[in-house]
Amino acid sequence: MDREAIQQRFGIIGRSAALRNVIDRARMVARTDITVLLQGESGVGKELIAHAIHGISPRRHGPFVIVNCGAIPEGLIESELFGAEKGAYTGAIERRKGYFEEADGGTIFLDEIGEMPLAAQVRLLRVLETGEFTRVGSSRPIKTDVRIIAATNKDLAKAVRAGHFREDLYYRISTVIIEIPPLRERREDILPLFEYFLHRAAQRYGTPLRRLDDSARQLLLRYHWPGNVRELRNVAEQVAVLLPRNVITADDLRPLLRGVSAGRSLMPVGRTSEAGGDARERELIYRILLELRLDVHEVKALLHRLVTAQERRPERRPEQLPPPAEEPIFRTSATWTEAEDVDFVEEVPIEEELDFEPVEMGNRSGLSDSTSDTADETSKADEQTAISGLLNGERLPTLAEAERLLIVEALKRYGGNRRQAARALGISERTLYRKLKEIDEAL
Numbered sequence: 032m033d034r035e036a037i038q039q040r041f042g043i044i045g046r047s048a049a050l051r052n053v054i055d056r057a058r059m060v061a062r063t064d065i066t067v068l069l070q071g072e073s074g075v076g077k078e079l080i081a082h083a084i085h086g087i088s089p090r091r092h093g094p095f096v097i098v099n100c101g102a103i104p105e106g107l108i109e110s111e112l113f114g115a116e117k118g119a120y121t122g123a124i125e126r127r128k129g130y131f132e133e134a135d136g137g138t139i140f141l142d143e144i145g146e147m148p149l150a151a152q153v154r155l156l157r158v159l160e161t162g163e164f165t166r167v168g169s170s171r172p173i174k175t176d177v178r179i180i181a182a183t184n185k186d187l188a189k190a191v192r193a194g195h196f197r198e199d200l201y202y203r204i205s206t207v208i209i210e211i212p213p214l215r216e217r218r219e220d221i222l223p224l225f226e227y228f229l230h231r232a233a234q235r236y237g238t239p240l241r242r243l244d245d246s247a248r249q250l251l252l253r254y255h256w257p258g259n260v261r262e263l264r265n266v267a268e269q270v271a272v273l274l275p276r277n278v279i280t281a282d283d284l285r286p287l288l289r290g291v292s293a294g295r296s297l298m299p300v301g302r303t304s305e306a307g308g309d310a311r312e313r314e315l316i317y318r319i320l321l322e323l324r325l326d327v328h329e330v331k332a333l334l335h336r337l338v339t340a341q342e343r344r345p346e347r348r349p350e351q352l353p354p355p356a357e358e359p360i361f362r363t364s365a366t367w368t369e370a371e372d373v374d375f376v377e378e379v380p381i382e383e384e385l386d387f388e389p390v391e392m393g394n395r396s397g398l399s400d401s402t403s404d405t406a407d408e409t410s411k412a413d414e415q416t417a418i419s420g421l422l423n424g425e426r427l428p429t430l431a432e433a434e435r436l437l438i439v440e441a442l443k444r445y446g447g448n449r450r451q452a453a454r455a456l457g458i459s460e461r462t463l464y465r466k467l468k469e470i471d472e473a474l
Contacts, residue, residue, distance in 0.1 A: 032087050034058070041083045043076070044227045045220030049212045053080060056209050061088040066159065068144075068204050069182040071211030074261030077182040078142065080211060085138040090178055093137025098130050101146035108151045109167055116168035131164055131175050138178045144204065145185040145196060156200045179204065214256040214263065221251055224260060228267035238271050246281035254288055262289065336454055435470055438463070 034054050037043065043054065060067050061084045069077040078097065085095045103111050114129030130139060141147075147155070158164045159179065163172040181204045190196040214221060225243075233240045243251070256262055266287050274283055441452035453463040 032058070037083055037087065041079060041086060043079060043083065044224045045217065046223065047217035047219040049217045050220060053209060053211055054083070056207075057084050058087065060084060060207050060209075064090075064178045066178075066204050066206045067180045068187075068206075068208045069180065069211060070187075070208060071182075071184065072213045072259055073184045074259035075211045075213055076260050077184075077211055078140065080209065081138075081140045081180045081182065084180060085140075085178075088138070088178070090137050094134050095137055096130050096134040096139045097142060098139060099142045101143035105148045108148060109154060112151065113154060113164045114166040116166050126166075129164075129166065131158060131177055132173065134177045135175050136177075138180060141179065141181045143183060144181040145183040145187055145190055149195075149197065152197045152200050156197065156203060159200075159203050214259045218252055221256070221263065222248060224263055225251055225267050228264045229271055232268040232271035236268075236272055239277060241270055241274065241277060241279050243279050244281075247279045247284050250281040250284050250288075257289065332454065332459075336457070339454070431473075434466065438466055438470070 032040075034051060037054055037058065038045075043050070057080055067084065069080055071077055082095065085091060098112065100108065110127075110129065112129050112131055114127055114132055117126050141155075154164065158175065158177075162176065163174055165172055187196055187201050187205070191198045191201050214224075222243075229241060232238070258265070266284070269287050270279060270284070273287075276283065437456060438452070441455050442449070445451040445455065449463055450460055453460045456463070458466075
């Protein structure tokens, strides 16, 4: 039986390459009795593929028994799977067959096998290895001829590492793994599936057949479908029953999509179809990287200041420590912070950015070289006098004077090294450059 005939017979709708690959693998394993594990998210159609494998296999005339391992209580799952003798437990008033006994000669489909308790996993492994099992309350082995197809929406390899699933059973049931992709990864199947479910719902409930306009089609293609085919069928049935219009628009569909309100944009699948979407995404990533870089620079500067202060701190006896000041005369770190420089993206040489020559030690205040030596010496004397007066507490300087004197003193102390002077003052180099330019313009 070819692929198109299988799809038509079992109602497998879709034309995507991913779905064709799944059907081709199902055709290859169907003619054997090999154990198959179907993996995929909830609602992708694992049971439908299991039906197809059984339906085109040599066992197609035998029973097809479906067992939801996650729906059976832990205390009853062994009796449900393997049967129980009369009196085996309270309420067992007669002998009853289990699913494996009922599926003899056919196929048993163990859905959600990742939810099976460990005790039942041991007995299932024995059935797979020997083809024998015992009813609960009995010691007589029973032979069975059953083909096993298992399915899960969990990562069983991860469950094995966590100790929630037996490793030997995992290797036994995963002889062949068929991965069924989610609906968002095969968008070519969305519209054919929706129209199929819409037509079937209209026939079942006796409603007029609805038609989708272009906006509604684009909305269906852009939606991420967390519930996969099951959610798609649910939306189609709501459209057939609840919407009175014959032509369905995106505004009609949007309230029916889970997690999507009228004013919220949908999460696009794959490439965005909106102009400028890629640019907005790049801008967001760029901003995050800039914020991260600024945070790293701030942490590095803080660590450097702490290490430098620790290395330069002289050891003094307690009686030499100065008394704590009630209120500082001026503050530096609170006045100039790197928060002023959030637009700083990359380090640019000061000559290019501010277009003035670097300040040399002989000209710390930014004065031009044409100033006479006498004026320079007078300026130095005034600065030294002002600093001495400031340190001795004889005169309270203005904020501008204190700022200028601190910058000059820091440059002198570090031999004209602006980076070290900026770190000592608790400001960035960019702020120091700007302050020097302001001083130069003021003079």
